[in-house]
Amino acid sequence: MSSHLKSNVIPPSRQREKPRAGMTWIGQSMKRVEDPRILVGKGGYVDDVVVPGMAHAAMVSSPHAHARIVSIDTSKAKNLPGVIGVYTGADLATVVDPCPSFASPPVTQHAMCMDKTRHVGEVVAAVVAEDRYIAEDAAALVEVEYEILTANVDIEASLEATGDAVLHPDDRESNRALDESFSFGSVEDDFAGADKVIKRRLRWNRSSAQAIETCGVVAEYDAFKGGYTIHANTNFYNFIPFVIGGSLRVSPGELRLIPVLTGGSFGSKVFIHKIIILTAGLARLSGVPVKYIEDRLEHFTNSDSHGSDRLYDCELAVMNDGTFKSMRFTVLDDYGAYLQFGVGTHGNAMAQVTGPYRIESFAMRVIAVLTNKCQQGPYRGFGSEVTNWVMERMADAAAEELDRDPVDLREQNMIQPDEFPYMITTGNIYDSGNFQEVLAQAKTLFDLEGWKRKAAAARADGRCVGVGVATCMERSVYGPTEWWFLNKKEEPGFTLTSTPEGISARFDPSGKLFVTLNSCMVGTSPETVVTQVLAERLTVAPEDIVFNYADSQTGFNGVGPQGSRFTAMVTGACVTASIRLEEKLKRFGAHMLQRRPEDVELRGGMVAVKDGLEDQAKSFAEIALMSSFFRLSFPDEEAFDSGLETTAVYDHPISAEPHPDREHLGIFYPIVGHICHITAVEVDPETGKVEILDYAAVHDNGTIVNPRTLGGQVWGGTANGIGTTLTEHFIYDEDGQFTNPNFAEFALPSAHEMPKNLKLGHVETPSPYTEYGIKGGGEGGRLGAPSALTTAIEDALREKGVKISALPVTPPVLRGLIRNADAAAAAAD
Amino acid sequence: MNTTAIELEVNGRKHSANVPPRKLLSDFIRQDLALPGTHVGCEHGVCGACTILMDGKAVRACLMFAVQADGASLTTVEGLSKAEELHPIQHAFWEEHGLQCGFCTPGMLAAAHELLSENTDPTDEEIREAISGNLCRCTGYEYIIDAIRTAAKKLRVTQASDASQNA
Amino acid sequence: MKPAPFDYHRPEDLQSALSLLGTHTDASIIAGGQSLVPMMNYRLAQPEHLIDINRLSELDYIREDGDQITIGALARHDAIHASELIAEHMPLISHAYEWIAHKAVRNRGTLCGNLCHADPASEMPAIIQVLEATLILARNGSSREVPAKEFFVGTYDTVCEEDEMLVELRIPKPTAGTGWGFEEVSMRKGDFAWAAVVCLLRVENGRLDDVRVAVSGAAEIALRLPDLEVALAGQAPSSDIFENAATKAVDALAPVGSATVSADYKRDLVRALLPRVLSAATARAS
Ligand SMILES: Cc1cc2nc3c(=O)[nH]c(=O)nc-3n(C[C@H](O)[C@H](O)[C@H](O)COP(=O)(O)OP(=O)(O)OC[C@H]3O[C@@H](n4cnc5c(N)ncnc54)[C@H](O)[C@@H]3O)c2cc1C
């Protein structure tokens, strides 16, 4: 181990439940508990919320990318019948303060523009009216005079901007919001000693999650009844009050955030605090409850959830025998007009930046650039989807320059099964894994050798068929140091938190187990996971478990579904709750059976005498009834106080602080899965269309709770990855106009674009740190598909010498590359 | 505001209402009829979340005005299940994990319903075509296709047993 | 995203529809609404009057009328797609529908509405041009016939006047043995075309005859390619001839590019698709 990692000590495991074979519920493809109500249309999404007296908001959005607001005339709008109020940024500022920012130092953002608009779609004024139709009529009557400023669109040019073109002159002198360099291990020496340095310039363009449900809020304010009551489809609702209470000028306790079923997030609904603040402010100003649901255009242009937009200059130091020695890059990231979470997406990527390979040292310079676009937010991968692609591109480049088979070269550099837990050079650990087995299974599942032959034969026939293999990491169960360890060391802004997740569980007198969750449902399966774990641990029948979601006032620790953390974390809380409930059940049950607690066990929903006869058992229902209502039948000791209930919190199982000087970043994303995606594609060189001929994915997410729901995550993520690679691209023109903010031109893959014969495989290498050895698996598809597809497309076009260094490769883009390659070949002849 | 009187049948129940002509059918169903199962994802006809059945045919509720549904018979997702039982297609979605967040699901169910009422044994390609106008961001479609295939089988079995009972 | 207010009219017969069109200025016909309503939701279209023709069941037909097929203004995409009459005489249309929108959209949208919308990326404007259809435009008290190639004037613009309605499309049945070809490239199947190329031709004694080719997506309107047609007529079909003809035809095109799709790309597509449709049509001709 390199000496810079010496101070990064791996704490001992706190795992209580060991993975084991033959479990009853964990590992079953149980039908989801959540589904029936959703299937009949009674899911309860935010737009389904109706509050008495509720009015509707519509926004006046900026048509300009960068402009000074000279004047706003709301008089015509105010006079329209049905309008309750029309408000500008100045009005809103009388009741709310700027949005929270995790950047250090912050970049000021108001929920509604004050003096300047910094991207198309930013809210300039808002109307509250009886219904949305009237609100939109009035919004069209608001007259705004703008003085147009230079729009910053190009990532490199924006860095050079001066004067009026600087976005936030009060916060930053230039559009360079952050520029920090980090080095882990002996990068200089490793590069000096390398036989070869592979260099590539790689571009990852902007797109976003675009869940089918947009973001929305219903907010009420009552100064006499404890402040704000808010329904919103954020997936962070137990945390958000603490983040936005300041902006709303109330204590978090005066802010009741009620969770709703969320129509898809993929990260995009983690931070929706801007529209929560905006809607809440409008409710306070207008004196009526207000509903604001983004329409699709607003969601595209103003939802603060655009994905990564990066330019890498990357170098990989290699030896002639193929050994990867070191990697370094400079990355420019176009964050858009604000910097809500600093460069957390680059922090995230540090968890697995060197991929599944042994690379002893690494350095990077990260430059966050501000431009006149909607700002970034999380999107499935949170930055790691990009570094996975960069790493795999570099591995392919190395194979090409060393004239090696790309899969062999990867295998040669892979971490070996006996090296876990493996500490990568940034300090994060990979808890466990068997990359070789994943690859071997994927090769077989896909018939890689067969496909290679078929592709070669097709190419010999003049067709463009190719195969691509990607071997990538899927970090899970995040610890939030990633938000701040790349901030300036003098003022990092935060401290380590344990990202706790809690549940409370109570047997009611009839024996039903009522569980309250502190995180919402966004399409993941929180109830199903908890059912499977509690049924496993307590032998309760799944149909006897009933769910309820706490709001921010009745609930407690919950961080929610993000960073592929929820399943592993809530399982920890379930185990804690189960241990406590088991103890209580046994105590009461043993008393009823006139035995000692150590002589009984849980069996099939009963407390039963060990090795006892059938009648030597009491059902949970009998025990629950007695313990709830008949206190006097039990000893007069505190341990027999009425009720069978518990509240349990699980803190992150393993984390370590970053080094004060950032020699390493500590352990922050340690529960790491591994994935291998293999695909075969055919390119029509004349049109640039790519057809996916075959696709296999093998994932190792540790112990699997529910194979079918995990499969759903894999294919859903893969579909996102296919979109990112082939069809989805936000295109801003030189004036900063967003040219395709709609579902007709920003093309989410449809059923036709998905491969026809998906093959899914699993390897289960349990984590030594989480309960049962579970790892997260919510992001993996999107973490692997872009790499595999890019490689396959390049392989298909290898005779033409087409190189892919930017995503997406939409048909027009790919055709352009082919046209250029053909022209170059013609010129060379 | 001027309104127009309409009468229509929704999920077997008759409704009459006065609606402003510009009110979208999707909003009418969700707000006036308080049937929130019909979802709105784009309001420009592409996502398919708002798809319902009108006289048995799948249509986009966001691309119709409520006044245009005067005299029609509509089925929304709320009308598929009977009393306390899921419709076989809904059940198949449940079994096959054909939904995650569920936002696209009502539209998917409508598209599947129309397909299976016209074609009791569709190929996977026909299933794909039938749902190609319904975007799902969660599932990657794979298990939705499984669900519709399974639903077709269930419905064929029911039909066969109905037929043999009648014989 | 909600439409602006309008007055709603729902005539029960063609005559009332035409007189409504004649009396109201700033009126729009709504047929399937599959193009109009998205534009209204975005407030890109804000007609004061909406004339709903969905009750004009007299216009809901697909008929055989001697040597032509007539299609009424209310015939839905889906009905035409499923029509055996169309499949028998104009398989080009049936096939093209595989590429046009999706079931729920086709269930409502009409072919006539599609043509009146005149989206340059729409497939049918090219198809009715190679089929040499005639459009019947009616206004209160009169009507006129317009050949397909004269109908389209520009992007979203046709010769149909404000007070006129397209009531019927008349398509002559192609001579028996006519071959057809259709190729399209779009981002997703069902999307509007980046480029679509369609063709009808016959092969007489080993020579190409009556070659008709049109392109969507490559200009402000769908275009016939008369020079190419003339150049190919009388030639023995071969891939060399098709390739050469395609190269020449593309040189003469001036496609309009956009932020997503450059003019060069469109030219490449037409260049690629032309030989494919010509070969396919030749293979189908008997
Ligand atoms: C998701 C989606 C995908 C689509 N994909 C495609 C595609 O791939 N290819 C394609 O070609 N189209 C596509 N469309 C558009 C579709 O074909 C529409 O149905 C068609 O363009 C319009 O027909 P309509 O009957 O719905 O017309 P409407 O929307 O009702 O009207 C369109 C226009 O024509 C006018 N109009 C309608 N009927 C008449 C008439 N009889 N006389 C005079 N004026 C009239 C209207 O006033 C309006 O201006 C798509 C639509 C959607 C929503």
Ligand code: FES
């Ligand atoms: S909401 Fe109707 S199609 Fe998207």
Ligand code: FES
């Ligand atoms: S299940 Fe979420 S969009 Fe389909």
